[in-house]
Amino acid sequence: MKKYLFLSPAKLNLVLQVLSRREDGYHNLYTIFQKIDLFDEIEIKKGTLDFRLDFISDRGDIPLEENLVYKAYIKFKETFRINENHHIRVKKTIPIGAGLGGGSSNAATILKGLAYIYGIDREEPLLYSIAKSLGADVPFFLSPYVAAIGEGIGDVLIPYPSFQAWYLLICPNFEISTKWAYQNLGLTNSKNPVYYSTEVSPWRHPQGLINDFKALVFNKFPFLKELETKLKTFGCCAVSLSGTGPTIFGIFEKEPPFYVYETLKRTLKEVKVFLLQNLE
Numbered sequence: 001m002k003k004y005l006f007l008s009p010a011k012l013n014l015v016l017q018v019l020s021r022r023e024d025g026y027h028n029l030y031t032i033f034q035k036i037d038l039f040d041e042i043e044i045k046k047g048t049l050d051f052r053l054d055f056i057s058d059r060g061d062i063p064l065e066e067n068l069v070y071k072a073y074i075k076f077k078e079t080f081r082i083n084e085n086h087h088i089r090v091k092k093t094i095p096i097g098a099g100l101g102g103g104s105s106n107a108a109t110i111l112k113g114l115a116y117i118y119g120i121d122r123e124e125p126l127l128y129s130i131a132k133s134l135g136a137d138v139p140f141f142l143s144p145y146v147a148a149i150g151e152g153i154g155d156v157l158i159p160y161p162s163f164q165a166w167y168l169l170i171c172p173n174f175e176i177s178t179k180w181a182y183q184n185l186g187l188t189n190s191k192n193p194v195y196y197s198t199e200v201s202p203w204r205h206p207q208g209l210i211n212d213f214k215a216l217v218f219n220k221f222p223f224l225k226e227l228e229t230k231l232k233t234f235g236c237c238a239v240s241l242s243g244t245g246p247t248i249f250g251i252f253e254k255e256p257p258f259y260v261y262e263t264l265k266r267t268l269k270e271v272k273v274f275l276l277q278n279l280e
């Protein structure tokens with residue numbers, strides 16, 4: 001029985017602008033995605049007698065039918081007519097519902113992993129269609145890009161440079177529903193995006209790191225605004241919210257901020273703190 005191990009990375013939205021509402025209930029975006037070195041582990045055992053999913057997470061289980069790993073697995077098997085069974089083990093490290101795209105990344109890793117195992121080209125358009133049907137963030141994780149501009153619902157990808165940085169993440173231990181955030185944004189008019197050049201990092205851009213969910217989310221959870229203010233006092237060159245939150249990240253360009261990391265870990269309660277880098 002053959003066993004394969006895959007890493008499923010998290011993302012940050014360095015920039016997230018919501019431009020217009022669409023007929024299908026989704027929104028058109030201009031976002032900058034960045035993959036970072038925080039990973040879930042996914043092990044796939046091929047040719048087992050039955051199917052099994054072991055989901056190891058400190059937040060408890062997710063009902064099988066709702067798990068994006070299972071959804072991706074079933075869609076892959078149906079599309080490519082695979083009859084074999086598998087045992088899948090997912091070890092979560094990426095906090096769930098944190099704005100880090102963990103579920104979307106797991107789905108894309110299952111698609112990429114099974115494509116590898118069954119010799120299907122990673123560029124196969126059917127893989128992209130499955131990815132899009134699973135969620136707006138999944139195509140980015142399926143793509144080979146470590147950083148990309150996402151347009152459309154986030155699925156139209158243009159490669160973007162992966163600028164070197166240290167990312168200090170603070171992840172409060174509650175979830176923010178993405179659906180709730182989009183529904184409560186109250187977007188009435190369409191707008192044009194602020195475009196970011198590839199010449200300088202987005203945090204060196206004159207407009208800084210725009211995230212259109214900040215006002216909504218900070219208003220509902222003032223604790224996040226406090227975290228942002230605290231991070232700024234530690235001398236990072238920019239601070240923002242990832243996705244619809246609740247993760248707040250600070251950027252340090254030159255030295256790894258070990259002291260700040262240790263201080264925040266020691267003094268903040270009910271949060272997880274990570275010191276990470278961009279994938280290259």
Ligand SMILES: C[C@](O)(CO)[C@H](O)COP(=O)(O)OP(=O)(O)OC[C@H]1O[C@@H](n2ccc(N)nc2=O)[C@H](O)[C@@H]1O
Binds near residue numbers: 099135183
């Ligand atoms: C917040 C982000 O993570 C930023 O990258 C994404 O925009 C959300 O991506 P996702 O979690 O993969 O989103 P999905 O699972 O496809 O959609 C969850 C809900 O978010 C809303 N949604 C999502 C993406 C988008 N471009 N417009 C939306 O309005 C929809 O109400 C949808 O019902």
Ligand SMILES: Nc1ncnc2c1ncn2[C@@H]1O[C@H](COP(=O)(O)OP(=O)(O)OP(=O)(O)O)[C@@H](O)[C@H]1O
Binds near residue numbers: 066101102104137178
């Ligand atoms: N394998 C999975 N890992 C994490 N969450 C999953 C998974 N499968 C389903 N989910 C569900 O998806 C929801 C969003 O989880 P996820 O960790 O992807 O959130 P997120 O990082 O906020 O996503 P995004 O930034 O894409 O909006 C959770 O409420 C969770 O129950």
